[in-house]
Structure formats: structure tokens, C-alpha cells
Amino acid sequence: MAAQAADALANLKVKDPEAVMASAAAAKANGNGNAPEADEEDDEEDEKGAPAEGGADGAAKKKRKRKRKPKKAGGAGSNPTKQSDPPRVLLSNLFPSGEYPVGQEVEYRDENLYRTTNEEKRALDRMNNDFLQEYRQGAEIHRQVRQWAQKNIKPGQSLTEIAEGIEDGVRALTGHPGLEEGDNIKGGIAFPTGLNLDHIAAHYSPNAGNKTLLSKDNVMKVDFGVHINGRIVDSAFTMAFDPMYDNLLEAVKQGTNTGIKEAGIDARMGEIGAAIQETMESYECEINGKTYPIKCIRNLNGHDIRQWQIHGGKSVPIVKSNDQTKMEEGEVFAIETFGSTGNGYVQDDYETSHYAKRADAPKVGLGIGSAKKLLNVINKNFGTLPFCRRYLDRLGQEKYLLGLNSLVSHGIVEAYPPLVDKKGSYTAQFEHTILLRPNVKEVISRGDDY
Ligand code: HZT
Ligand code: MN
Ligand code: MN
Numbered sequence: 001m002a003a004q005a006a007d008a009l010a011n012l013k014v015k016d017p018e019a020v021m022a023s024a025a026a027a028k029a030n031g032n033g034n035a036p037e038a039d040e041e042d043d044e045e046d047e048k049g050a051p052a053e054g055g056a057d058g059a060a061k062k063k064r065k066r067k068r069k070p071k072k073a074g075g076a077g078s079n080p081t082k083q084s085d086p087p088r089v090l091l092s093n094l095f096p097s098g099e100y101p102v103g104q105e106v107e108y109r110d111e112n113l114y115r116t117t118n119e120e121k122r123a124l125d126r127m128n129n130d131f132l133q134e135y136r137q138g139a140e141i142h143r144q145v146r147q148w149a150q151k152n153i154k155p156g157q158s159l160t161e162i163a164e165g166i167e168d169g170v171r172a173l174t175g176h177p178g179l180e181e182g183d184n185i186k187g188g189i190a191f192p193t194g195l196n197l198d199h200i201a202a203h204y205s206p207n208a209g210n211k212t213l214l215s216k217d218n219v220m221k222v223d224f225g226v227h228i229n230g231r232i233v234d235s236a237f238t239m240a241f242d243p244m245y246d247n248l249l250e251a252v253k254q255g256t257n258t259g260i261k262e263a264g265i266d267a268r269m270g271e272i273g274a275a276i277q278e279t280m281e282s283y284e285c286e287i288n289g290k291t292y293p294i295k296c297i298r299n300l301n302g303h304d305i306r307q308w309q310i311h312g313g314k315s316v317p318i319v320k321s322n323d324q325t326k327m328e329e330g331e332v333f334a335i336e337t338f339g340s341t342g343n344g345y346v347q348d349d350y351e352t353s354h355y356a357k358r359a360d361a362p363k364v365g366l367g368i369g370s371a372k373k374l375l376n377v378i379n380k381n382f383g384t385l386p387f388c389r390r391y392l393d394r395l396g397q398e399k400y401l402l403g404l405n406s407l408v409s410h411g412i413v414e415a416y417p418p419l420v421d422k423k424g425s426y427t428a429q430f431e432h433t434i435l436l437r438p439n440v441k442e443v444i445s446r447g448d449d450y
Helices: 003-012 017-032 058-065 110-116 119-126 129-152 159-174 243-262 269-280 370-381 389-394 401-409
Strands: 104-106 187-197 200-202 219-228 231-240 284-287 290-293 301-305 315-317 332-340 354-357 413-416 427-436 441-443
Touching: 110 119, 129 159, 129 187, 129 219, 129 231, 129 427, 159 187, 159 219, 187 231, 187 354, 187 389, 200 219, 200 332, 200 427, 219 243, 219 427, 231 243, 231 332, 243 269, 243 284, 243 332, 243 427, 269 315, 269 332, 315 332, 354 370, 354 401, 370 389, 370 401, 401 413
Parallel strands: none
Antiparallel strands: 104 441, 187 200, 187 219, 219 231, 231 427, 284 290, 301 315, 301 332, 332 427, 354 413, 427 441
16 A cells, blocks of 8 residues: 555544544434433323312322323424324424434544644534534434334335335424425435345335335345435435344444545545445355355445535445545535445346436426426426435326436436346445534434444
8 A cells, every 4th residue: 555545544543432432422312312302291291180070089080091182293282302103203393492413423533633623623613503403403313213114114014115104204204395285495305215125235116016025034225315405314224134144234334334434534535445345345144054255336336415416426435446536624425335245246127216307407498298297396396306206106196107218318317227236145235424524524324223
């Protein structure tokens, strides 16, 4: 390794691992572990003084027996203090101060260590409070919805019910407008829920009529996004019900954590990839009596995120490369790594579910055909955020496929087909969104789960 490269790598090392842990613990204590600061509500309190009816001991008995009106979670006039199950309480009702839990804050290293205490950098950081609170709100919604998903997803369920469960949670907690209320300005689903089984690594979501059921033998990547005012939190985890896959999942979890550690202002992409690969490929996994080396999927990448844009143009490789591109102050990155027991290489396969209007879409005249009407629906409901066919279905769109394909062939909409490794292989993914704040790196989507 060149001395310069070694230097840059050393600069990226976590200065004090204990300081990082302390910061994570603080984040957990202040609500990152899904516990809003307010006290548990006292259900008995509002029943005091209920009028007595009937016999001698009627007062006491009636008081306990009488059915309470079910409290509508987050309904008008209610003052909820904890999330419901399933999650349906608007997150801003759980954090009325408008201050949301801080993610995992990690100090920069070596020549960037000055940033943490530097008054100029701290001042820059303070100017971004709206941006930070929007990001932290989206991240807390991601943690609350995935906590519910991790507890409730079971073999035997359909991919459609799993996707809808996650999406209903994200809509409720963000206050995503209902179907009648139209456009999507405040917050909501940032992109389709990816439910990627086994050799399918990314961009699979069930289309209408999909009857696929989750089985106890599947390895499922769950990739979903939450946005508040276009500030996108992109985070994913992998679920398996058979401990046989534990080493595969651990390899990829540690691969992603390596990428997060190596990320920072002035960090070079190629070196981040090399560090991820070194971690991931130190693992192997025995599956049904055969031992597989875990390979990084070399043509999948992390990416920068801009407001309303899931990929901003920078890629974060997950294998060694000569890419000298640097991360920069103020940027947001999705750090995601994929491991595989197969080729470590994906190609397009199956029917497309994911689409997005291109940020640089040409403004060509579409005449008066079905493509023009569909584009109006896309503009009004998604803008440049990715969507899937199910989201068009629920908006009441019918027979839109010709129009959608036309928008794709005109370069207005981009199709993101599923990305798959070889049949019979297993793939895993973990992903977090990180903010390169002027004075500290914040792993905004970090939870007590991953
Ligand atoms: C595309 C379409 C979506 C971005 C990564 C990703 C899910 O593979 C540069 C690097 C949602 C996201 C994306 F609907 N992609 N993260 N989470 N998929 S990507 C990409 O297209 S572009 C990676
Ligand atoms: Mn993702
Ligand atoms: Mn991503």
C-alpha cells in the first residue's frame, strides 16, 4: 500500500472506540432505543370519579368493568406518550418539542479531529438544525417501524402483506397524506420496500397478484426508506430464521460497520471499498454441509443522497478500487454492503417493480397519450422519489404499463429491475445512512438492533 494511502486509512481509524460507545449509549438513553422521554401514561387516571350506578358495591365494580373507549392512537386531542403496536402514532406527537433522538455520533480522526471542538465547524453545524431534526425524525421512524417488522415478520406470511405492513407504518408515523389529500410534501415513504429473498440482492418488491410466501429457509433483505421534507433515510437489514446463515449475516453486518468507520470527510472511495472487502471476505459460512467463502457483491455500491434524490452521483464501492473520489463535508451517504455465497456479481432479472423519475429528465412533449397523464400522477405523488407498481395501483391507476414503459424508453423514468446473483446462492445486506456533519459523523439510522 502506498504511504499516502496508509496515512489516509490511519486517519479514518476511530480515535477512541470507547468514546464512540459512550456516544451510542447516550443516543440510546435519550431515545435512540425507541423510548421517548415522557412517562408511561396512566390508564386508570381518567376513570377516577366515574359516576356510580346500580347496587351496593356497584361503584367500585362498575368503575373497573365499564368498557373504556378505545383510545385512537394519535387521534385529534389525544396526547400519546408511546408508540402503538402496530405503529400508528404520528412521530411528531411523540416528540412535541420537535427535538428528535440523536443518532450515533462518531468523532473524526487525526487531521480531522480538530473539527469536533473547532468553533467555526460547530457554528456551521448549528446552522443546519432543521436539516438535522428532519433527518433524526426520519431515522426514528425507521427504527420504530423496523422494530415492529423484526418482531412480527414470520414464515408463512406473503411478501405483499409484509411490504404493506411496513409501508402502513411509515405512512402513519410520517403523516403521509391520505389518498384523498394528494401530494406528498411533508414526508412519507422514500422508496419502495425491498423484500429480497435468497439470491435476489436488491430492488425486488411484490407487484399486484404476487403470491410469494416467506419460508423459514429464506434469507430476506428488508430495505425501506423514510423521508421528511425530502431528507431520505435509507437503511436495510437481513432476516433469517435458520441459524445456519448466521455467519453470512455477521460478515455483512461487520462489512457495513467497517464502511461506516472508514467513511469521513476526505476519505477516498477506493480505500473504503478495500477495507469493507477485507472485513467481509474474512468470513465463511457452512450451508447444508458445504462451506462457502463470503464474497462482496462487487457491482453493488453505496451512494450519496441529496434532498429528494436517492442517489446523488457518487458511489461507494464495496471492493478495493482505484476510485480516488473523496467524501466531502455536508454530504449524506448510504453505506450499504452485500455479501454472497454465489458469484459476488449481480445481473438484472425478473419483473421490474421499482421506478423513479430521473432528476435530469428531458422535458419532451408527450402529446396527449396515457404517458402524459401517468407522468402527471408521478409528478404529483412522487416527484423524483422512487415508487413501485403497487403505489400506482393504490392511487387507482389502471392499465398504466404501456405508459410507464413509454416514459422509461423516453428516458424520463428509470426502471430499477431486481438485481440477482446466481440461483441457489444466498445474499445478505446491511445499510445505514450517515451524515458528514462539519464537526462529527452521525450514523443517523443506528439502532440497538444493527
Ligand atoms: C434505486 C432505486 C430505489 C439506489 C441503491 C439502493 C435500495 O443500486 C448508485 C449506487 C431505491 C434506491 C436506489 F428505488 N440504489 N439503496 N437502497 N437501493 S442503486 C445505486 O440504484 S445508484 C447504488
Ligand atoms: Mn436501501
Ligand atoms: Mn441505498
